[in-house]
Amino acid sequence: MRIVEVRERTFPIASQIRNAFIDFSQMTLSLAAVVTDEVRDGRPVVGFGFNSNGRYGQGSLMRERFVPRLTGADPESLLDDTGLIDPHRAWDVMMSNEKPGGHGERSVAVGVLDMALWDARAKLEERPLYDLLAERHGDGSADRRVWVYAAGGYYHPGKGDQGLKDELQSYLDRGYTTVKMKIGGATLAEDRRRIEAALSILGPGQSLMVDANGRFDAEEATAYLRALEEYDLHWYEEATDPLDYEGTRAVAEARTRVPLATGENLFSHQDARNLALYGGLDPERDYLQFDCALSYGLVEYLRTLEALRPLGWAPSRFVPHGGHQMSLNIAAGLGLGGNESYPDLFQPFGGFPDGVRVEDGCITMPELPGIGFEGKSDLAEVCASLLE
Ligand SMILES: O=C([O-])CC(=O)C(=O)O
Numbered sequence: 138m139r140i141v142e143v144r145e146r147t148f149p150i151a152s153q154i155r156n157a158f159i160d161f162s163q164m165t166l167s168l169a170a171v172v173t174d175e176v177r178d179g180r181p182v183v184g185f186g187f188n189s190n191g192r193y194g195q196g197s198l199m200r201e202r203f204v205p206r207l208t209g210a211d212p213e214s215l216l217d218d219t220g221l222i223d224p225h226r227a228w229d230v231m232m233s234n235e236k237p238g239g240h241g242e243r244s245v246a247v248g249v250l251d252m253a254l255w256d257a258r259a260k261l262e263e264r265p266l267y268d269l270l271a272e273r274h275g276d277g278s279a280d281r282r283v284w285v286y287a288a289g290g291y292y293h294p295g296k297g298d299q300g301l302k303d304e305l306q307s308y309l310d311r312g313y314t315t316v317k318m319k320i321g322g323a324t325l326a327e328d329r330r331r332i333e334a335a336l337s338i339l340g341p342g343q344s345l346m347v348d349a350n351g352r353f354d355a356e357e358a359t360a361y362l363r364a365l366e367e368y369d370l371h372w373y374e375e376a377t378d379p380l381d382y383e384g385t386r387a388v389a390e391a392r393t394r395v396p397l398a399t400g401e402n403l404f405s406h407q408d409a410r411n412l413a414l415y416g417g418l419d420p421e422r423d424y425l426q427f428d429c430a431l432s433y434g435l436v437e438y439l440r441t442l443e444a445l446r447p448l449g450w451a452p453s454r455f456v457p458h459g460g461h462q463m464s465l466n467i468a469a470g471l472g473l474g475g476n477e478s479y480p481d482l483f484q485p486f487g488g489f490p491d492g493v494r495v496e497d498g499c500i501t502m503p504e505l506p507g508i509g510f511e512g513k514s515d516l517a518e519v520c521a522s523l524l525e
């Protein structure tokens with residue numbers, strides 16, 4: 138078999154929201170299709186992939202380097218012993234002539250293509266990706282029930298405390314038990330008021346996370362921490378710059394009870410390992426949010442899991458950023474702690490296949506071939522448009 142063609146296009150996922158660092162008025166993503174010459178159910182097998190929010194589309198990197206390497210390679214060099222596409226081999230081909238370190242945004246370009254390659258691979262085997270992952274890289278069987286939390290609570294022009302409460306309440310009404318809001322984009326006093334408004338709507342068994350998007354230096358982050366420790370929060374996310382391991386450690390050492398979460402802006406297993414070695418985080422209490430779509434894909438994510446295991450980090454402490462179905466498959470197949478979800482944002486790329494409902498904070502993965510994009514009709518339509 139061979140890859141016949143790789144297509145990619147940039148799509149807007151813009152909205153008027155803002156976190157502590159950026160607004161999303163210009164946000165885009167890249168959608169890619171890996172078209173093969175294999176046929177299943179009378180149709181060519183095509184794998185799809187896209188990056189999650191936060192890093193913009195990476196079409197030029199794909200066009201200039203990564204796609205030509207894939208399509209220009211000897212087709213045999215991309216296959217494993219069964220004669221099917223091997224995402225690990227494809228990864229080596231894409232990353233040929235790339236120096237180590239300084240990951241920039243190529244990790245996003247490779248992450249998009251890696252997602253499409255895994256989708257194709259699982260479709261070639263006519264099985265869900267989570268099933269393939271559980272067999273090859275997990276403990277044999279997948280757990281189709283995955284915990285998800287609702288991310289939102291952004292700053293938005295004209296949105297007062299009532300608007301925030303209404304938004305978060307609508308997530309709870311849809312079955313989520315944990316909701317996330319932004320902090321760090323206002324004064325501490327204002328954020329405290331917003332947090333207290335959000336907490337006021339929670340019932341038993343429901344919890345709130347706060348996300349500072351790496352806005353603070355160590356001193357500000359610990360000042361916020363002292364305020365946040367008055368509340369019973371699910372976690373305090375990206376308190377400091379993602380690469381400021383010393384700052385992360387300062388927060389970790391100062392906290393008494395609030396769990397910390399970070400990692401959505403670390404893009405390699407080496408960075409992840411440095412966080413685990415030097416960030417002072419506690420593998421029994423804290424969470425890691427690496428997102429394969431931004432960080433060289435699942436091939437690299439598997440390395441990250443392996444690199445962190447001997448440092449005490451079980452897969453159950455990983456709850457990826459991004460709200461896409463790829464990470465849902467990884468969670469179900471490899472026993473991650475759950476996945477992020479954006480019930481109303483970044484559509485149609487986020488979310489679940491049609492008919493999947495959140496119950497008691499969890500979803501159950503349907504049995505669809507590949508990652509499952511075809512089960513979400515609005516997303517399937519956008520994917521199909523790439524092939525026209
Ligand atoms: O606002 C963003 O950049 C997204 C984010 O941090 C998250 O989903 O945790």
Ligand SMILES: [Mg+2]
Nearest residue numbers: 348374375401
């Ligand atoms: Mg975040």
